[in-house]
Amino acid sequence: MTEITPVLRLDGIVKTFPGVRALDGVSLSVMPGEVHALMGENGAGKSTLMKVLGGIHAPDAGRIFIAEEPVIMTSPQQAKAKGVVFIHQELSLADELSVAENIFLGELPLKSFGRVDWKTLYDTTDAILETLNVGFDARTRVGDLSIANQQMVEIGRALTVNPRAVIFDEPTASLTDAEKVVLFKVIADLQARGVGIIYISHRMEEIFKITDRITVLRDGQYRGTLITAETDEDEVTQLMIGRSLDLSRNASHHQMGDVALEVRDLTCGTLFQDVSFSLRKGEVLGFYGLVGAGRTEIAETLFGLRTPSAGQILLEGQAVRITSPIEAIRHGISLVPEDRKNQGLVLGMNCRDNMTLPQVDGLRAGPFVSSGAEVEIFDHYKEKLDIRTPGWRQIVGNLSGGNQQKIVIGKWLSMRPKVLIVDEPTRGIDVGSKSEIHNLIRDLAAQGYAVIVISSEMPEVLHVSDRIIAMFAGRVMREFTSEEVTEDNLIQAISGIKEGRVA
Amino acid sequence: MTTARRKDALKHGAIWGFILVELAFFSIAGEFLAVSDKAFMDFDNMLLLLKQSAPIGIIALGMTIIMINGNIDLSVGATYALSAIVLLDSMTWPALQAMGDWAIPLAWGLALLTGTVLGALNGLIVWKTGVDAFIVTLGSMLGYRGLVFMINGEQPTSHLNWTLVDFAEAQFLGLHTATWFLLMAALALWLLMTRTVHGRNAYAIGNNREAAVNAGIRVGPHMMWNFVLIGFLAALSAVVFYSESGSVNPNDGMLFELWAITAVVLGGTKLTGGYGSILSTLGGVIAIQLLRKGLGHIGAATETVNLVIGLILIAVLLLDRQLNRKGKEELKI
């Protein structure tokens, strides 16, 4: 009997941290030439499992096999030496160094006296780059490369050994569609060479496009392995969250009010051009498009963080000029930014101080900040948004992603904005909190807020929006009402295809 | 890509361009204002300039690798003083005096060992405690200075050894001994940073420490070696200078750290680490020395040197910022 042996097999892995059973008997096997998806909510144990595989955590129980040989992993370097290589989500490159030095980071070829063997270094690197079919050479400075090409450098690192298994952690997070095609081709090449691949991603459409099997984790437990061709998104989602998620279209049509915001021919250099739209009170307007389509930049311009080169902004019919966030706030515009940790919150500050930050000037008792007024605001929104924290003294950095996002939303709701812009409302938030945030956005609209939602996730945009603006390369391609939008015509619009014709 | 290259070339060349401007300015201005009737670009004058650049220069070379590595060292001035005291004091010990001129290499060795040990101590603390190098060396700047006083008392220590003075004042191929030390140190460090694995890893650590850690580079020992090196270089600088002067005051070397950092920054090395070059630092050192001499040459009071260098440092930052601006579309944060 000649059975194909898996290149990599994890068997009954258990890992506990003080108070938490992070992994509870998780098993996973990857066959040669297979692309195996690993899915689960944030906190389900995916990253812990990969850290066990990479030797960063030692498992409490369970075994790891490479080609059915039991191994004990002690470090990522040792894992690599055994042919298990990780491509991380956050690129870890030194951008002042050359491509070659990055690919061989930590293992530069040596000559006598600790000298670098540059010739071997450049020759081997160029050979690797050739198999990846990229348009740059070993001597290029990494900082001069695009994000997609930098990712190729990361992949190049994997090829310095003869890999048996390659783990991709959210590789497409910041890639354009064209760049994704190149990435998928590289994955297919690896597959053809008999390499086993673990593919971690939240993006269903990719999972169903390129993977062979899907293993799902929930709360540190193994929930099952599905054959991709024989399953669908619903089944996977159910396994992931233990129930089926309501991502139905928004159907609640409540009364809409007057026009809150109108934008005419707004242009900001090469970032976006001739953007026009209007937004009513009680309406959620979705902006959908690829990364780099100019959506976030529009939000930043409306919030006074960028200077428009042309165009007009009208708030409740009045033309306004917004040159700074301070003015935007004064005009009643609020922005929940895309990058929560860097732009949304001061992580080292407590919950209350973060929430009242934009209006701390107004909350005065004499010359001092009125602590009572602040706590009142915090308690109000803690209850209203169901923020789970022991109290206002809690440092924001210690909260979960979902609760952090609610603090940011509470911060801006407490300003009673005329226009609330939410950029990527659920990035990095687990599935459970996601639907809470979605419901919250719908509720806000029902209360008469004018809301703009920017998102890269199609289900999200479809779910929360009354109207959707599709953007491509800095331009508005098409505007959809919730009745006329379909997944197909939305995809076409954001790929530059305008109602059947290529733009 | 070519614009990137051009920008890079501009950055590396900038300091040498600045030196040329200084030379031209002081030569021409000197014609009208000079207090002495010697030309500014007099050959001997230039040789002397190189020699005078040596003490700060050698330390600045070490500071460059520390800063490329993503650290900083504020204790170099104190290390310099302590090594100087060991150098001069040890030659008065009976055991060494009995050895005649053979005491010289031994005294040198002791002084260099002192600097190396002090550097290693800094490095070890930075590595093992994880406290920021700025704070660790701020502390040892005080601590090492305290040791200087403890060993030396509050009075200057003097010991002139004429063999040593002759050696220090010698000229070989026209260049002074101190200049040779500066150039040899620069060459060695340039080779270290551009040719060896240690040098390249130091860049990688300063550039993206997490990436270096992920790639299995042992960050601690690399940082430690760089501190050992700067300690050694601070001692070397003391050896070069005090072999000739023969007298050390316990307050010597104060503010050397600031001068060295100034030279390194003028040379374009990034404070955040990962970028910089030994040769540009050499340029920075020479530029500062030129300024000192030049201002003297055109009859400006010596006190204006501090003023001018401070303002130039700020001007360099402003210029760097203007060059790196992305233009009107930039996010206003």
Added chain:
Amino acid sequence: MADMTKQGIGRLLAKQGILIAFAIFMIGFALANQRFIAIDNISGVIRSSAILGVMALGVTFVVIGGNFDLSVGSMMSLSTIVVLDLHDKIGPALAIPAMFALTLALGAFIGFLVGYMKLNSLIVTLGMLSAIHGLTLTWSGGKNMDIADKAGTWFAVFGQGRVLGVPVPILIFAGLAIILGIVLSRTAFGRKVYAVGGNGQAATFSGIPRARIVFLTYVLSSFCVAVAGLLQASRSLGSQNTVGQGMELQVLAAVILGGASLMGGSGTIFKTVIGVLILGFIQNGLLLMGLAFYVQYVVTWGIIILAVWLDVAAKRGRLWSPTA
């Protein structure tokens, strides 16, 4: 259980370590020498710490705002020299406001460069350290500055006077510490300083004028320097050009000792005052034990590193750095 107490002790050390260390030092010195806790000795220590202390108050704002100020030492030299020089030329009543105006202008210049031009504060203030030193030397012509009629001026009141038996420098230091402590912890401006230092980008996204806040911290710092210069000049009625040399790092040591992070966003005025007092009392205690002034350098070295080490260790939950 034993683990729990160990953790508890660790947390207590992390939070109050600096106070505990302070207490141990005081008790140790007091046991070694009775004179140490005599009222006049304590008052003497605080009085001689006042100049450093006043400067540290201002630098605390700058550091919490996420920046460095290495220029305070040479700026203090300039203030001292200028006010002494002008004292004889235009009289003390005009000399004091003139010196304050000049010092505040320098602070505003630095604040402009760091706040509005967004230049690296370490290098800018390093450059200003050098530039202001040059300015001082140019102003004084390199000579020491002395007041001609030392007996006949009321100017000495700031450095040498007493009100209700308390030395004026102590009153000024304490008053300023209380006012600035309240400003930092209770006012909107204080809150904004923490926000800007904690996460400048998030502060901007919350509508806080980051540049103006940074600018103001430097102006505030220069105000404190001017007060320190006044105290220094008034105490000695004469001065060298380099009177403040090296103080920038001592000030920074006091602020760090108080537990402010160099990354910005943390620290308090109260802790800085403790940091200043620790430095002062160590110096005094060692002197009383008959040790030379420079022994305190070595002791300070150990204390700074231990204090920050404990702080860092408590945050990461282990004593030794995990760095390979």
